[in-house]
Amino acid sequence: MRHAGIPALLLWLAFATHLQALPAMIRLGYVNCAACHVTPQGGGLLNAYGRSIDEAQSLREGEYNPTTNAVIRALSWNGRITEDLRFVGQEQVSTSTNAPMLALFRGRFFYRTATEFGGGVRFSATVTGENESAARPGLAYEPAVRPTPVYVTSALFSWRVRQNLEFAAGRDQLPSGVNLPDLAIYVRSRNRLGYYDAPTQVKVFWWGRRYHVNPYFFGPAGNEQSGFHETGGGALAEFDVLGHGRTVAGVNALRGTSRRLDRTLIGPYARIGFGKWGILAEHDITSRTLLDSTPATFRQDASYVQVFRAVKEWLVPGIAGERLTVQRPYRESWIAGGLQLTARLTPQFTLSVSTRIQHNQLNGRTAPAVTLQLAMKTPN
């Protein structure tokens, strides 16, 4: 049963997003996401400053000029509504030891919107449609959520009380350490941070020049399997250690309970940047307790490290290594590594190619994969 998870893992890999991590902005002294993104958790729509950075870091290195078209201004409520359509197309070729080659094309559309109502109140949402679902791997102790072709990955009401304090309620992915957009990496896929994991939640973001604190409370998203509707809370806290905006260390702590499974996660992480180089690292320790007739507690360790170098601002290669171990009775031991190259041609077009090789240390099977991805979005 444990090894039968390989095809599922390959399918999951097939929809990994290998966009160059926005945490990589640490190399330029951006210690948090709120500077460039509409929501302080990062990901999703960019604010005007973020769009100017997006443009500046693309191959064409242009200036961002907000539209002055009267019709568009009126339709966007004089700039209060930000929205775009995004498409990510991905062709992946993968295999594993003694398994046939698998070629797969997946396409996913996103509609992303955010409306500022004034007084710091905002509603933001992301709706997704796809041709193939890609749930995170189902595990013996934690089944995958039920995917749907159309899914609301985020719907949040937010209130930015001050420039550095925001409350948010709705559904979204939970806050996470280095916050990479690649959902296939162990620190995400094995900790309920998959694509369809959008728990109902209330969270607070409080940040300053050297700190970022993010407590959160969450309940079920509604698409979990019976007995796994999780409720809990946690907090993410990080600090710019040297005060130069390039050495952020933090920890994410979470406790979740459901009728059949409890889990506790402690995840230290770091984002370090120096010149054109950067390092992203995270190690998540998850203790799970199955609450069936014979409760079993076992530990999972998931590690991730990535080293990247911005050869050009728009061209960023990186190399990543991962490790996953799960204790008995669900023993697993995986190592993985890969290369990736991301080219931001324009703010609207990003091309990336990546390789990833996973090796199961228990049965000796290896699963390599090569992925070509094109991400497109409409201007805003």
Next chain:
Amino acid sequence: MNKLAVVLYLAAVPEVVFGAAVTAEGGTASFMVTTTVPGISVKGKSTALEARAEVQHNPEGLRLEKVEASLPVKSILTGMALRDEHMRSYIFTTDDGKIPDLRFEAGGTACAPQPGRTAEFSCQVSGALTMRGVTRPFSIPLKIRVENQAFRATGASTVKLSDYGIGQPSQFGVKTADEVQLHIEFTGKEAPDTITSGGRR
């Protein structure tokens, strides 16, 4: 007779007074400026700092004379090409479209030895900094370490843009602070043939 006395004196106390022209090329100058948005600060760096001074050893420590430093604006990089362009345009370009180098000049400065460290000295170098063609008084504390014939100097200070008539740059709601933190670091070498006041080590 007087000359003989001087020679005998210098021979007996060889490190009392001597001076040398010290030049540094490829020094590092970096800056950091905060912005109105928490989480964004702008940093830049140049490795083209050039400095020159006459250095004299005396019983009280070091004495710096004729301190001159310059930094080509085009050598300052922030890691983002467009931001570099903005910086040159908003900060360093004069009304007539020129981008003059940053220049610093100072007169005599005494550097005292650090307590318990015979090869380390500290001093406050006060002079004039010229930026975008505007010259204003500027002062920077320097720490100097003497190793063989090399002088390794580090210093940090703050520049107020408004002192030079420069407005705080702003980009889509993100505005930099008026005060820019500077840090410099360079290693200068004595040129043996330019010893200016005799003596020997």
